[in-house]
Amino acid sequence: MSGIVIRKATEKDVNQIADLDKICFSVPWSEQSFAKELKENNLAFYILAESKETGQIVGYAGVWLIQEEGHITNVAVHPDFRRKHIGMTIIDVLMKESRKQAGIKTFTLEARKSNTVAIELYKKFGFAEVGIRKGYYQENKEDAVIMWTIPL
């Protein structure tokens, strides 16, 4: 984690976040979707990890703050920067800041059933599998695992 700074994302980060998403997901969000998130969506809150030296965005995570619930939208770390606890740090900061700034008491998210790395990572933060959404991912009809944390 040395040489990495964690900070709140702003609208200036849209292009780099969209580029990172293309590398990390088979069905990435469009640049327009991220532009909407960071410019217009008052409920959206995004944290990112940036290389101090180059300014490259190497990871990000987002959440929608809906009343006392935090709906995590996405978490991604560039393949060259994985297994350095950047993912854990981003999630940790995202959840702590959501609790502190917006009074979030519980978090939820969906993950592909096959994404055992992400599911195990979320369990470290108190997420438990509470249900399945059958065929949720349209392009390959994969099931989504629905996860929630216990309200604090």
Ligand SMILES: CC(C)(COP(=O)(O)OP(=O)(O)OC[C@H]1O[C@@H](n2cnc3c(N)ncnc32)[C@H](O)[C@@H]1OP(=O)(O)O)[C@@H](O)C(=O)NCCC(=O)NCCS
């Ligand atoms: C999931 C993801 C964000 C993890 O990012 P990361 O920065 O590499 O994760 P961390 O280094 O913080 O890993 C934390 C822990 O998760 C587990 N973990 C992470 N990657 C793992 C892997 N490839 N295999 C097994 N366990 C893994 C380990 O327990 C790890 O702790 P350890 O390194 O001390 O053993 C990253 O793999 C990614 O971007 N994947 C593609 C996008 C994605 O699937 N996002 C989630 C959508 S629901």
